[in-house]
Amino acid sequence: MSNGYTGRILRVDLKSKTIKKEPLNMKNAEGFVGARGLGTKYFCDEVDPKVDPMSPENKLIFMTGPLTGTCATSSGRYNAVAKSPLTGTIGAANSGGHFGPELKYAGYDGIIFENASDEPVYLYISDDVVELRDASHLWGKDVYETTDLLNQECGENFRIACISAAAENGNLFAGILNDKHRAAGRGGMGTVMGTKKLKAVAVKGTGSITVARPDAFFKECMDARDTLAAHPVTGAGLSAYGTMILVNIVNAVGGLPVNNGSAGSLFETADQISGEELAAKHLLKNKGCFGCSIGCGRVAEIKSGAFKSRGEGPEYEAGWSFGADCGVDDLGAVCKANFLCNQYGIDPITMGVTIACAMELFEKGYLPEEDIGFPLRFGDAEAMVRACEMTCKCEGFGKVMGLGSYRMAEKYGHPELSMSVKKQEMPAYDGRAIQGIGLEYATSNRGGCHVRGYMISPEVLGIPMKLDPLVTEGKPATLKLFQDLTALCDSTGICLFTTFGIGLKEIAGMYREAVGSDESDEEILLKGERIWNLEKQFNIAAGVEKDTLPPRLLRETLPTGPAKGKVNELYTLLKEYYAARGWNEEGIPTEEKLTELSLN
């Protein structure tokens, strides 16, 4: 095929151990692009929305996009799609590194895993040779050990995506880690992989990807790279300081939640856990994923002390969840907790917020010390790392924390203290200080999440236009546009971070020349809207709870900072948002909208 796709997918039945190579459904590829969109389309067509996420009937799909592995900038992405055991929504988690491109060079756009194996296995792919192999010697091993062992066994130039023991033992927010340090992190995609007894996928490919209009494609890609290189965020800020550059910026607008959001969102010692501090004291180098001209990745090391450790990250979200949200301003502890999450393959956002929730439950007297085994107070860096480590290793109270903050808080009678939406923890921006991001959390199709329509861009960074974070006006329509564009971007196979510097024009341009389409920018954006509505339809059919926010964001006013006295004006925002989406007042897509999107 000469259209960015390889034109083939693998279908692997883990129970009968049969492996089929089947042609890619090109009609669906046209309608749903690839990666997140196409993976979701396959999933929705094949799986009952009411399926128990932990049962063999749940499927797990790896899917790349038409731009994955190409010259398009930051094209290292693939998506893992399954019904999420954490949220019960459609789960789609996106990861960079080098694994996705390698899968395409091997000749496959994606893999659909069906049913479950009785014994641990891994999938070996070397171009046309595809085999399920015994993984009993890998079961129980962490991400680093598993990756090293598979590289010894298969060859050092294989790319590995795997799970850790947490995913094998009922942790509900375990991710799939590839190239050791890159994660399809949120919503428990690794947990689903664990239920299937699928330890890893090891892939090596020597084939080529070809595109429809090579010269025009190359020009679109290189122009986009030049634009990104010239932009202050993608050309300088992210490579120098990583995403942690946001700590001081978000704190300045009073939007950095402190102590599980119970102490407002202005962290006095934020500069101690900032990207600047990380770069000055602990950064070894910055690192790029496949084909990336941004290079936001951090390789960091805490050289001495109680938190001596080394790894990649932290990202801003983890920096906050283990930092300000736990009242901790020790960057060493934050890094250590983050590196543990990478090694043990769990989502550091959910982990940090769950620890913060446990701290609040403990301090309020709802969670007895004997259950945890030690006092767990806000600001206690050592206790925070200990709580993280016991969850990573599924030990003691770590088994309860491994269910996420909602189930833990519910067990102790106070689910309202879980800072989650649809049982997934909200990330590092306070929806009271930044109104649009609150709406984004409430409406995200995979529960509390910042990368489904990153309203921080306009509301805080002024990209591509500046919106006042404190007001509701203009937010619903902007969010709809951002969500649709994000769905499109994720589905092409390039990184969302490119959208700090490029927009629809560039993404549509690269997509068009790769697949050989003559559609307009608007027609291509409509695919993003179609994907969004498809995800929503699945969630409605799955019986997912309505769009809302934790009571804290709706009722407790912020005590300090630029947003003092504010709560999130969700109901005003939601009404306008549903109207902007062409949905009814209950948030259900109308027949007219579904017809417009060819979804009924």
Place this chain on the structure above:
Amino acid sequence: MKQLIIKPEKCIGCRTCELVCSFGHYGKINPKMANVTVFEYDEAAVAVPVMCLQCEEPSCMEVCPMKAISRNEVGAVVINYNRCIGCRTCLNACPLGNITYHPEARRVFKCDLCDGEPKCARYCPGHAIVYEETDTLPDKRKLVGERYRDVLTGEGVS
């Protein structure tokens, strides 16, 4: 005369060089068909792009039974595919592994400096591969001098 200069300390391991190289030569995107390869060493936090640096006395040129390898006007050691019979003797002769064979290309290949405008250098986001006049090389030598200075003045001791 310009030459490719590699600065591993700046390499972020993104492999953009591999992409633009294979695309520039074959119109296909395939890192295994690139004349440059990035090696990443996780433990050392180092990544190194490796390609032919156009030897002064190229073994490949010497051993080629068809006299298909010569040096062109930009200083690149290039293969004349009209003469090449694909015997791969050059591949074995290169002590640095910078000549490759790929079944899809069905021929041996090596860096040809893209006729004097190497794409790897043009698009390397970290400026880890640059194409510069050779008289800039003493700048690197100067770093060694500076290292002595730092050590002798106590600044470089850690």
